[in-house]
Amino acid sequence: MINYHRRRTALRKILQRSGTSMKTADIHTALCKWFDDFSLHGKTTLRDLEALTETELVAVGEKGPDKKAKYWKSGRESFDLTLSPTEAMTLAAIFEHAQRFGFNAHTEQLGELREYAASEMTKHSARPLAWSQRITSGTRFTLLQPGKHDPAHLATIQAAILEDVSLEVTYLPRDAGGVECRYLLKPLALSYQDSNVYLSAYVEQEHWPAGYVPADQRGKYSSNGPRTLCALMLHRMLAVKTSWLDVPGPPHYDVNSLDAQKHLMTIHGEAPVPLKLRLSANLHNRLSENPLTDDQVIVPQGDQHWDLSCSLYDTQGLRLFLLSNAADIEVLAPATLRSHVHQTLLRAVTLYASNETAPKDTP
Secondary structure: OOOHHHHHHHHHHHHHHHOOOEEHHHHHHHHHHHHOOOOOOHHHHHHHHHHHHHOOOEEEOOOOOOOOOOEEEEOOOOOOOOOOHHHHHHHHHHHHHHHHOOOHHHHHHOHHHHHHHHHHHHHOOOOOOOHHHOOOOOOOOOOOOOOOOOHHHHHHHHHHHHHOOEEEEEEOOOOOOOOOEEEEEEEEEEEEEOOEEEEEEEEEEEEOOOOOOOOOOOOOOOOOOOOEEEEEEHHHEEEEEEEOOOOOOOOOOOOOOHHHHHHHOOEEEEEEEEEEEEEOHHHHHHHHHOOOOOOOEEEEEOOOEEEEEEEEEEEHHHHHHHHHOOOOEEEEEOHHHHHHHHHHHHHHHHHHHOOOOOOOOOO
């Protein structure tokens, strides 16, 4: 016979995983499936739920479509874990970092867990502290505001990934003149980068408006055509719904693979490149403490310069790093990357050398 401790633990987990109010009958059915025992009595489940409400582990839920039924939801103290004060501080830092980099809606979903971490720090602190003033997260780069997306779209995508189902997505591709396209796709993975959310997906079908012919080169963050991988911006999705059609998707998919990553971020070439940089004292200090790669080697060249060698992919991120530190880094190899930095800097100098648009100095 299943003792009441196991039953009540299962009831709490059922409500936690549901995330919404459930009526007694549905909870009882889920409990029977949990233990694969349909001899459990519904009145026992009701008594267990009522007992759990007394300890605030379960709460009375919002009314649903069945007006005669009682509804229940997970309580405020329903975390099956215990955090030490230092673990709570680490978790608080993770929440702060996530919220700063575009995870506002996600941290709100886990508000109770965040409050629990804050309460553990407060209880064990030697003096009262406002933890929002004691833990922070940041970057030296300017953060852009995240693109606005519909939270319901993200929830639908997350559920589809968990349930291994296909989606129909109405999308506004870049560089398509405002034309909408409808995709039948398999959602594969979510990527959170640059304050935005991206969906890595396998497109089975795409439907454009009559008479519209997409360009051969689609550009980044749109479909690359039927039966291909792509990356789609969540804030460009106009509608998302599940589809009864089955899209198998690519076998052995891995979001960290080169095939998937080259759609999520710009990668030039199919393999890592041998990178060689000449550093000033400023960047020598920085890259000695925060290496570009685990295998980098730095060799002194005179009193004020150092040569750095390593191997890594030529990505958009690498190019932005080199350009943002162009006064302290000279790219020695590969030649293609050196040429890119050189040409980009020439265009920048041309812009700033023009006297036609430069503001006049005020005496």
